[in-house]
Amino acid sequence: MFEGKKLFVLDLDGTFYLGDRLLPGSLEFVEKVYEVGADLVFLTNNSSATKQEYRDKIEKLGVSGKYFDIYTSAEATIRFLKEHYSNKSVYLLAVPSVENLFRWSGIELDDEDPDIVVMTYDKTLNFQKIERFCHFVRHGALYIASHPDINCPTEHGPIPDVGSFIALVKASTGRDPDHVIGKPNTAILEMLIKDYDVQKDEVVMIGDRLYTDIECGLRTGVDTILVLSGETTMDMVPEDPPFYVFSGLKEIVESMK
Structure with a gap:
């Protein structure tokens, strides 16, 4: 095969x-x-890290960088936004390094009046972020999620992933994502x-x-x-x-x- x-x-x-x-x-x-x-x-x-962070991790585990490339749902989400919504502003749930990746890629980030809300795997998530995200979803912002995984496997067992956060937003607002990229x-x-x-x-x-x-x-x-x-x-x-x-x-x- x-x-x-x-x-x-x-x-x-x-x-x-x-x-x-x-x-x-x-x-x-x-x-x-x-x-x-x-x-x-x-x-x-898993959109909780950048391509470079993944590369650094894999190389530290003993794998030569000449053997592989990496593509993440965060990168795909950025590509989707630039191809379809290039002039729209975004409220983003993301860890700081991924937030910087969006910003460096030319995505306009807006915490006050965004056109689009984007959910990536934000391990720094807190109530204030979720409250604001749900507010924008409830008021009609286009809603994009980087991927639908319910749990992320770890050596200590599964931990909540974006799919769990999607369920939370659905329970609060009644809305599912308009687009799931990964x-x-x-x-x-x-x-x-x-x-x-x-x-x-x-x-x-x-x-x-x-x-x-x-x-x-x-x-x-x-x-x-x-x-x-x-x-x-x-x-x-x-x-x-x-x-x-x-x-x-x-x-x-x-x-x-």
Whole structure:
């Protein structure tokens, strides 16, 4: 199934690492993809860090920067805003580094009268931010979320993610996001396919979540692999699934030999 593949798109949390620990087979997988001459892109919904912060973390875990690139739902959200709402102001929920990324990318941030509200994975979230965000949503601002993940897997167990915050806003305002940018939205994967100038049959999507990673790969029409190293357990996998199932990256590496 890996013959002729030119682009491997890999999730991070629960697929490649948990917290600050590489999962078994992660380094070997990266080296194998490089050995066969394919490109590796980490595609993460987690918008609580910038591309450079992710790169620094992965390199500190022992992975050479020559092996990979990174694309985040925060970057995709910025790209979406610039392509469709370039002259609109934004009230943003984000950690400081991601807020700076939006600002440096030319997005006009507005805490008083924004046209759009954007929710990323803000680990500095507090009541004042949520109160203001809900106020703008309730009064008709366009509402965008970077991704729909309910929980983020860590070495200590799952923690609330953007999907949980979306549920909070829905309970308060009655509104769902007008746009959700990250996986399973096919646009985020289509962007990579276009950027790397490959065909869909040359792409493999690998992740640990059924409703984001796997759904994104299936909707886009690429070969898709579920790993059982993160959120999904075997009892959650449907009978005769339209995707491949491996225990983790270590087993995938063994199948590529």
